[in-house]
Amino acid sequence: MSTHNSLIDEAVKSFSSLPGVGSKTALRLVLHMLERDQSYTESFTQSLMALRSKIRPCNVCANYTEAPVCHICLNPQRDQSLVCVVETIRDLLAIEQTGHYRGCYHVLGGVISPLDGIGPADLRIDELVERIKTSEIKEIIMAISPTIDGETTIFYIAKQLEGLDVKTSQIARGVSFGGELEYTDELTLSRSIQTRIPYQLTKTTDSSI
Amino acid sequence: MSTHNSLIDEAVKSFSSLPGVGSKTALRLVLHMLERDQSYTESFTQSLMALRSKIRPCNVCANYTEAPVCHICLNPQRDQSLVCVVETIRDLLAIEQTGHYRGCYHVLGGVISPLDGIGPADLRIDELVERIKTSEIKEIIMAISPTIDGETTIFYIAKQLEGLDVKTSQIARGVSFGGELEYTDELTLSRSIQTRIPYQLTKTTDSSI
Structure with missing residues (x-):
């Protein structure tokens, strides 16, 4: 589709x-x-120009920020001992939108993917290990996609963290709220039965972590 | 939805x-x-800045152009004696996309709409009359929306052109190609019967005008 005007076409x-x-x-x-x-x-x-020229990655977690360190890493109300490891800033923003997570983040910048030529050195894994060694981090939550590449990345990170005094966990996989069992894929359904959790009669009023 | 970063939010x-x-x-x-x-x-x-600072209305037809006069008005292969009157440049582009119209245009900039406070003086009607008086225009095709405001505008323009040596026509209204009679609104269907055209056994090979 051309309008015969180079400026409009551009x-x-x-x-x-x-x-x-x-x-x-x-x-x-x-x-x-x-x-x-x-x-x-x-x-x-x-x-757009102000955005692109001033926004840079946070020195600690790689979230977007104008300052050297982002507002989440600097917030004294956030639990600095709890770090959620995500692939991208999109995932970070998705978790922030829930409004229920009160810890910090670490953005990897992707997952290990041999087919795309992405190895551990291309991701911010060394920075994560260094961060755990030099600060008071108690738990790492892996919020990484349940794909083969994602599982490989989780396994690799867990291996790197062996011997360090830090708890590692991964986000629960299962049937989504509002999801119907009938239409849930077999892998998710079978895993959700394997990783079943005890039913609690009394519910906590605040679901924030 | 806020990302807690003013540059991103902006x-x-x-x-x-x-x-x-x-x-x-x-x-x-x-x-x-x-x-x-x-x-x-x-x-x-x-x-975007080049677009917005350099594009201006054509002095003749008000189409967008970088030059004083647009490429359609200057094209010797286009029929300068045939002028299609449209509401907006969007309509002009829509007709251009058909690739079958070889005449020129005149962009009104809207239709007469008393409710929105748009009168004849807000549209390029005087310019159209002046253009007809000073050039060799033989026919005006009104390609204006079939709304009450559109019909008012067509009527007003036709009145202004009374006494001038110019043919006026309006684009055919009717059932669209591929449209089903059953789902066509009553006004369109009854008009399409009133304004029926003779069936021609021999078809012309070129449908350009």
Whole structure:
């Protein structure tokens, strides 16, 4: 789809390069830009440039931050002895959105994937080990995707942590809330029976950790 | 939804201001920006700023262009005596996408809408009349939405053109190709019977106009 105008076509190409934006939607966004005042495009582009030039990884956990250390690592109300290991910042944000986790994070930057040429050295695993050795971390929660690569990564990290005074756990796998047993895949269902938990008649009022 | 980072939140707000982009999608786009090189954000924002600062309305038809007059008005292969009157540039682009129209355009910038406070003076109607008086235009095709406001606008323009040596027509309304009679609204169906056209056994090979 071409509009016979190189500037419009370039802007359409820019928007189309965003995930989930096709060329028709991109053209709609470009026309929206043209219909609004120039100041709209200016503040739009300025917010993106400010974002990209100032945001950097936290020195401790690799979360996005403007400061050397992010607001989660610096927050005295968060449990600094509990670290949740995630693949990406998207996963960190997903856990933050639940509002129930009060510990800290460690972003790996992916999982070990021999097929994609990603080895342990490409991930922030050494930094995690170093962090455990030099600070008061008591427990590591592995919140990593239950894929073959994810399981390999969990196994590798657990091996690295052998001999260190730190508890390791992984997030529970099972039937999701609202999920129907009938439509749950066999592996998840069989695992959820194997890893069953005792039923408690009295419930705690606060489910935060 | 807040990420507790003002720069990320600002950029999310910018993307959310685009039509059809919600806050979850906006966050996904922001993370995409952060994952790519800084040069990606630079070329993205530069293409938008170049677009917004250089694109202006064509002096003749009000189509978007970088030059004083757009490529359609300047094209000697287009029929300069045939002008299609459209509400917006979106409509112009939609007709261009068909690839079958070889005339020129005149963008009104909307339709007469007393409820929204839009009168004839807010639209490019005087410019259309002036253009007809000063150039060799033989026919005006009104390609305006079949709404009450649209019909009012067509009527108003036709009144203004009374006495001028120009043919006026409007695009055919009827059942769309691939549309089923059963599901066509009553007004469209009854109009399509009133404005029926003679059936031609021999078809022309080129449907361009």
